Amino acid sequence: MGASPLPSSVERLIEALSRLPGVGPRTAERLAFHLLRTPIVDAKALAGAITTMRDTTRPCVECGHVADQERCWICRDEGRDAGLLCVVEEALDLVAIERTGAYRGRYHVLNGTLSPMAGIGPGQLRMRELFERVAAATAAGTPIREVIIATNPSPEGDVTLLYLQERLGDSVAAVTSMARGLPFGADLQYADAVTILRSLEERRGVE
Numbered sequence: 263m264g265a266s267p268l269p270s271s272v273e274r275l276i277e278a279l280s281r282l283p284g285v286g287p288r289t290a291e292r293l294a295f296h297l298l299r300t301p302i303v304d305a306k307a308l309a310g311a312i313t314t315m316r317d318t319t320r321p322c323v324e325c326g327h328v329a330d331q332e333r334c335w336i337c338r339d340e341g342r343d344a345g346l347l348c349v350v351e352e353a354l355d356l357v358a359i360e361r362t363g364a365y366r367g368r369y370h371v372l373n374g375t376l377s378p379m380a381g382i383g384p385g386q387l388r389m390r391e392l393f394e395r396v397a398a399a400t401a402a403g404t405p406i407r408e409v410i411i412a413t414n415p416s417p418e419g420d421v422t423l424l425y426l427q428e429r430l431g432d433s434v435a436a437v438t439s440m441a442r443g444l445p446f447g448a449d450l451q452y453a454d455a456v457t458i459l460r461s462l463e464e465r466r467g468v469e
């Protein structure tokens with residue numbers, strides 16, 4: 263390997279870009295060169311947007327969604343049905359469901375799925391927070407009526423679904439699943455609004 267034909271600052275950006283999901287080394291090079299040619303104000307705006315986003319957001323203390331305050335806008339919205347809780351793998355799944363405009367309950371973001379193969383157990387996810395939320399609602403006299411498990415239709419999603427059904431079955435009147443309405447392997451966040459809406463409407467109890 264000879265010396266790099268590019269200044270080290272360009273190499274550093276290419277390296278950072280190539281660590282983004284779905285971006286290989288060639289795409290990273292093209293993006294870096296695009297940013298070299300783009301007006302400097304646009305390049306600085308991009309850098310600033312990344313910094314501002316990271317400096318001003320944090321996980322909602324209640325549901326785990328991306329928030330710019332202690333609690334996210336959904337958890338703060340008194341108009342949302344607090345008796346209905348939709349459990350999702352990631353905040354992006356929440357975004358997909360919100361896009362349908364048909365769901366009026368609240369959410370709980372797990373930050374992943376159980377995966378015995380990858381060594382991911384309940385302790386690595388926001389499971390304890392979920393059980394505490396359910397218990398707190400019951401203790402406050404406003405129990406959660408239904409927990410909709412909206413994990414993706416995948417082996418890990420199913421393991422997570424069954425685990426939650428077992429853990430929540432006794433403390434919540436209904437534990438339902440959305441996954442059956444989605445084609446196997448199809449991620450919620452890539453599904454179109456009509457498909458999500460249908461699986462939301464056709465959700466049913468976990469067998």
Ligand SMILES: [Zn+2]
Binds near residue numbers: 323337
């Ligand atoms: Zn929240």
